[in-house]
Amino acid sequence: MSEDKAARGSVRTITDLARLAGVSPGTVSRALAGKSLVNAKTREKIESLAREHGFRPNQMASGLRRQKTGVIGVVIPLGHDTRQQISDSFFMTLLGHLADELTREGYDLMLRRVVPEDDADWLDRFIGSGMIDGVIVIGQSDQFERIEDVADGYLPMVVWGNHTQGQRHCVVGTDNRLGGKLAAERLIAAGATRLAFLGDTGPMEFAARFAGARDVAERLGVPIMALPTHLSPDRASAEIARHISAIDGQVDGIFAATDTLAALCLTELRARGLVVPDGVKLVGFDDLPIARQTVPPLTTVRQDIAAGARGLVQLLLRRLGGDETESLVLPPQLVIRHSA
Amino acid sequence: MSEDKAARGSVRTITDLARLAGVSPGTVSRALAGKSLVNAKTREKIESLAREHGFRPNQMASGLRRQKTGVIGVVIPLGHDTRQQISDSFFMTLLGHLADELTREGYDLMLRRVVPEDDADWLDRFIGSGMIDGVIVIGQSDQFERIEDVADGYLPMVVWGNHTQGQRHCVVGTDNRLGGKLAAERLIAAGATRLAFLGDTGPMEFAARFAGARDVAERLGVPIMALPTHLSPDRASAEIARHISAIDGQVDGIFAATDTLAALCLTELRARGLVVPDGVKLVGFDDLPIARQTVPPLTTVRQDIAAGARGLVQLLLRRLGGDETESLVLPPQLVIRHSA
DNA sequence: GCGCTATTTGCAAACGTTTGCAAAATTCCT
DNA sequence: AGGAATTTTGCAAACGTTTGCAAATAGCGC
Numbered sequence: 001m002s003e004d005k006a007a008r009g010s011v012r013t014i015t016d017l018a019r020l021a022g023v024s025p026g027t028v029s030r031a032l033a034g035k036s037l038v039n040a041k042t043r044e045k046i047e048s049l050a051r052e053h054g055f056r057p058n059q060m061a062s063g064l065r066r067q068k069t070g071v072i073g074v075v076i077p078l079g080h081d082t083r084q085q086i087s088d089s090f091f092m093t094l095l096g097h098l099a100d101e102l103t104r105e106g107y108d109l110m111l112r113r114v115v116p117e118d119d120a121d122w123l124d125r126f127i128g129s130g131m132i133d134g135v136i137v138i139g140q141s142d143q144f145e146r147i148e149d150v151a152d153g154y155l156p157m158v159v160w161g162n163h164t165q166g167q168r169h170c171v172v173g174t175d176n177r178l179g180g181k182l183a184a185e186r187l188i189a190a191g192a193t194r195l196a197f198l199g200d201t202g203p204m205e206f207a208a209r210f211a212g213a214r215d216v217a218e219r220l221g222v223p224i225m226a227l228p229t230h231l232s233p234d235r236a237s238a239e240i241a242r243h244i245s246a247i248d249g250q251v252d253g254i255f256a257a258t259d260t261l262a263a264l265c266l267t268e269l270r271a272r273g274l275v276v277p278d279g280v281k282l283v284g285f286d287d288l289p290i291a292r293q294t295v296p297p298l299t300t301v302r303q304d305i306a307a308g309a310r311g312l313v314q315l316l317l318r319r320l321g322g323d324e325t326e327s328l329v330l331p332p333q334l335v336i337r338h339s340a
Numbered sequence: 341m342s343e344d345k346a347a348r349g350s351v352r353t354i355t356d357l358a359r360l361a362g363v364s365p366g367t368v369s370r371a372l373a374g375k376s377l378v379n380a381k382t383r384e385k386i387e388s389l390a391r392e393h394g395f396r397p398n399q400m401a402s403g404l405r406r407q408k409t410g411v412i413g414v415v416i417p418l419g420h421d422t423r424q425q426i427s428d429s430f431f432m433t434l435l436g437h438l439a440d441e442l443t444r445e446g447y448d449l450m451l452r453r454v455v456p457e458d459d460a461d462w463l464d465r466f467i468g469s470g471m472i473d474g475v476i477v478i479g480q481s482d483q484f485e486r487i488e489d490v491a492d493g494y495l496p497m498v499v500w501g502n503h504t505q506g507q508r509h510c511v512v513g514t515d516n517r518l519g520g521k522l523a524a525e526r527l528i529a530a531g532a533t534r535l536a537f538l539g540d541t542g543p544m545e546f547a548a549r550f551a552g553a554r555d556v557a558e559r560l561g562v563p564i565m566a567l568p569t570h571l572s573p574d575r576a577s578a579e580i581a582r583h584i585s586a587i588d589g590q591v592d593g594i595f596a597a598t599d600t601l602a603a604l605c606l607t608e609l610r611a612r613g614l615v616v617p618d619g620v621k622l623v624g625f626d627d628l629p630i631a632r633q634t635v636p637p638l639t640t641v642r643q644d645i646a647a648g649a650r651g652l653v654q655l656l657l658r659r660l661g662g663d664e665t666e667s668l669v670l671p672p673q674l675v676i677r678h679s680a
Numbered sequence: 681g682c683g684c685t686a687t688t689t690g691c692a693a694a695c696g697t698t699t700g701c702a703a704a705a706t707t708c709c710t
Numbered sequence: 711a712g713g714a715a716t717t718t719t720g721c722a723a724a725c726g727t728t729t730g731c732a733a734a735t736a737g738c739g740c
Binding site for chain 1: 725726727728729
């Protein structure tokens with residue numbers, strides 16, 4: 001084994017290595033950076049010495065000098081239910097794909113969860129830290145205006161969320177309104193005649209899903225009501241239970257804002273002896289893994305999370321290059337299983 | 341609004357701010373760092389100027405000078421099924437808690453997924469990058485030896501995983517062997533007489549779970565077999581299906597390495613008309629959210645993920661302070677629901 | 681061997697912050 | 711008021727890289 005502990009400790013800086021190789025630090029830097037202006041033999045010598053001593057250039061110093069860090073910030077603004085979202089399997093899946101994409105492009109990922117209520121300055125602080133070359137915001141939460149403000153003066157930012165006409169920040173996301181339409185259409189096609197939307201209509205994405213469903217309902221003359229529900233699993237169960245007993249018999253088609261909510265809803269419906277889809281039809285949103293494991297498996301509106309992550313990263317890269325990119329709206333897809 | 345765009349752009353460095361305040365950069369630095377050696381009035385002036393111009397000190401420069409970054413690396417080594425783990429809801433939940441804990445302690449989190457097979461140097465590279473003050477490794481995968489090697493020369497590292505007698509790296513994790521025992525005992529108490537372990541026994545955690553179950557089975561004279569299964573959901577389903585038809589009638593108690601596998605198994609069992617728990621008993625591991633949503637809800641062995649995250653962070657902090665901390669083994673807890 | 685150009689190298693100044701040390705200003709005591 | 715003790719400041723040298731510029735070396739045709 002060539003890199004024993006002694007060797008590993010001894011040569012920490014590019015200058016150490018330069019001394020060993022009998023050249024100047026500048027040359028070592030150039031050699032390691034793979035620049036063309038260094039003699040093939042010198043380069044080889046330097047590279048082998050570097051390997052031998054397990055040397056790696058200090059990224060902080062490099063970052064400082066070059067004014068770029070090779071790190072992309074990923075920030076998750078948490079809404080009112082503070083602890084909610086990170087356990088949400090949707091966000092997590094997106095994060096996983098983002099990590100993959102960024103790694104593939106040679107970037108590191110710095111993750112931050114923030115509570116905008118406690119820290120109005122969350123976005124500027126992150127951007128201004130000098131630690132990141134660009135930022136991906138996962139979810140607009142209730143921070144639309146703040147994000148718009150920042151977008152005016154800071155190019156390398158891309159946001160996962162909902163697109164609204166004329167907004168100034170670059171966003172990637174599913175066409176939630178269309179998704180809502182698909183869901184409502186399916187419920188009605190499956191025979192539902194009185195609809196309900198289960199979820200929190202505060203966040204823009206959810207509001208758009210509801211709006212899409214309402215469009216369809218109104219067009220077809222079907223009533224639809226909102227059943228406001230928090231997303232944190234502990235609160236949600238109780239709220240859903242209450243909703244279900246309240247609407248008893250007045251609703252035969254439920255559109256849940258999320259598969260997670262749909263799954264909980266399924267459990268509560270079963271507990272009250274309501275049969276899905278015979279008594280009540282149910283449609284979810286996201287097509288998370290859980291959707292195919294419920295009983296019955298969920299009919300849901302699929303978001304292509306992998307494509308979303310790819311889009312976020314590609315757009316961000318172009319913005320890092322100076323482009324003013326447009327937003328990217330992805331098409332949702334209805335996946336019919338057995339709950340509606 | 342005090343920080344308009346002009347202001348935001350103009351004062352980027354501590355020197356700019358010093359000029360504005362009519363003091364030297366050193367004083368500004370001290371004021372912003374909250375040191376006691378600066379006059380109350382000067383400090384106030386500097387702070388208000390900083391606020392007004394939205395100034396934030398550059399973390400790279402600060403990190404370079406102080407030789408610490410305020411960033412903790414979190415690295416997830418991926419095993420053979422490359423894409424597997426990040427979507428695994430267990431890892432994700434742990435990551436969420438880690439993010440919270442680290443934030444609370446004032447650290448940022450840098451996330452890296454690595455494929456050790458492609459990059460033997462994954463751990464040294466991360467540590468040597470100079471970007472992180474310490475590292476948390478999530479899962480030993482098949483990299484036990486590599487981690488041991490590094491542990492000898494690098495203090496601020498804590499690993500999530502399995503504890504084995506006499507190992508040299510500091511680990512936090514559940515007592516998997518005990519967990520396996522609990523699972524097997526429950527299966528047998530529920531009436532099972534021929535057991536099977538469903539999962540991959542390659543990773544140490546899973547091997548220990550299997551070993552624990554085998555201990556019990558052998559002691560009680562009950563046969564137990566291993567049903568090797570990959571963890572990636574796509575492959576797992578098919579493999580489980582195959583296992584189930586292969587063992588038809590020869591097994592009446594299944595211990596799944598993970599709730600995720602257990603849930604898939606439940607689906608496959610149902611598809612083959614086997615009733616849980618009447619025909620086959622089933623016990624999972626982790627107590628993920630999904631465990632309470634399956635039909636029937638899963639009996640499982642609970643890992644306290646939040647406590648694990650807390651432990652990882654606390655131990656790491658002590659190591660950053662120079663302590664040689666011991667490992668932390670958490671007790672698993674049997675959660676009895678309806679699948680066994 | 682001599683000019684000439686083309687490659688390689690070294691030098692030194694950045695990048696923006698922190699901090700030991702010494703100088704200056706202030707306070708306190710008699 | 712005078713000096714000592716104390717608080718507050720400024721100076722300048724780091725931290726480890728990168729890079730423009732100029733110097734040195736090598737290559738080449740004659």
